[in-house]
Amino acid sequence: MTLKGYQFDKAKVTPEADAQLYSYLAQSYDNKVISGLTATATGLNVYLAAGKALVQGRLVENGQQAQLTAQANKIGYVCIVIDLTQTNTSTGTPGTSDYVPVNNQLRLELVETLNKQNLNAGGFVYTFPLYAYEATAATVTLTKVSDSFRDVFHDTxxxxxxxxxxxxxxxxxxxxxxxxxxxxxxxxxxxxxxxxxxxxxxxxxxxxxxxxxxxxxxxxxxxxxxxxxxxxxxxxxxxxxxxxxxxxxxxxxxxxxxxxxxxxxxxxxxxxxx
Incomplete structure (x- = not known):
């Protein structure tokens, strides 16, 4: 059957279909930080605060401060990376309290080059930049990617x-x-x-x-x-x-x-x- 409806009884709603819907409804607010995700640096270490973002229609949450370490004398970006080439796994038994999904398709990473494929149109990898960074031999300088940050609830x-x-x-x-x-x-x-x-x-x-x-x-x-x-x-x-x-x-x-x-x-x- 070529005609599909997702918000119907007994329908199978895939993550891709869900993301397409949220991305369309969000429009210019997709690929934006919702809260937090501010970064600081000490030496070559970058610390990313807890927070949430909407990336390609997918709600992403960083539950606690994360640490990333830059290589000396490099430039690049502090990114949320969605990589659909990876396979998610799980532990425990579905339907029981010990069941835990393991999301291998999502990570925080320092990348040198951005890769912004449209995940809702057949793409596989999307790097969402939070900060640009420049590392010397001993320190990291961070520059906020302002277009990625917006208080989506207060724009008029x-x-x-x-x-x-x-x-x-x-x-x-x-x-x-x-x-x-x-x-x-x-x-x-x-x-x-x-x-x-x-x-x-x-x-x-x-x-x-x-x-x-x-x-x-x-x-x-x-x-x-x-x-x-x-x-x-x-x-x-x-x-x-x-x-x-x-x-x-x-x-x-x-x-x-x-x-x-x-x-x-x-x-x-x-x-x-x-």
Whole structure:
């Protein structure tokens, strides 16, 4: 039978189906720390506090402070690692008090390179970064990965703008009351994307003529002739946060970023986050 229902009597609900549901309901709050999981370092040891996170729709809890040891002169990330290539085991007898599941698919680890496969679409490994670290011969410096931490119970949102914002155009709504903007759009190859713009930060983009911008992201590729085009979106604001512009660029065959046409990429909705 191809039609399945999970929230029904006598239905078999797999962990994957459960995670897909929670991930969809959480939307932008998936892959976020719910509480705790702060880290400190002494020498080459990293100590991660107890806490909880929602990772790929899976609730993960660290019940007590954990210790990880970094190798000298390395850089990387303090991560929650979900590895579905491993097999979970158990001890004791199911249905009795001595039954204990052993989760080999979940661990805390220091990794050098992030691997973010979509576990809800056939992927197997997801490394969720809590902190970046840099180790010298004797000490570790930690930098919080701010995008992984959010008080998911106190964010307030409202629709800030809807319309058709294309490359090279601007809108003049006053967004100064928001901490960030979540932009929903469609790229050249009809790929839908979501990009969150942190209005508390500002960078300078040499690719955009030195203009200030607050976030950018590669939004997919599109085969056009012999060139394989990689598209880039940049959303910029002035310091007053009330003049927002969008640029869409593609990388040509020689690796240079080139301005796209005004219809190549557009944003149709912006949600403000307080």
């Amino acid at each position: 949102k409202e629709i800030a703008w809807t319309g058709n914002l294309t490359a090279g155009t601007a809108i003049y709504d006053d967004f100064s009351r928001f901490r960030s903007l979540i932009c929903y759009g469609i790229s050249q190859n009809k790929t839908q994307f979501v990009i969150e713009v942190d209005l508390t930060k500002s960078l300078i983009s040499s690719e955009l003529g030195g203009r200030d911008f607050v976030s950018n992201i590669a939004i997919g590729s599109h085969a056009e002739g012999a060139a394989n085009r990689e598209w880039k979106l940049a959303v910029g604001t002035v310091l007053a946060k009330n003049n927002t512009t969008l640029d869409a660029r593609y990388r040509d065959g020689t690796g240079n970023w080139v301005a796209s046409s005004s219809t190549a990429t557009f944003i149709y909705k912006i949600v403000g986050v307080y």
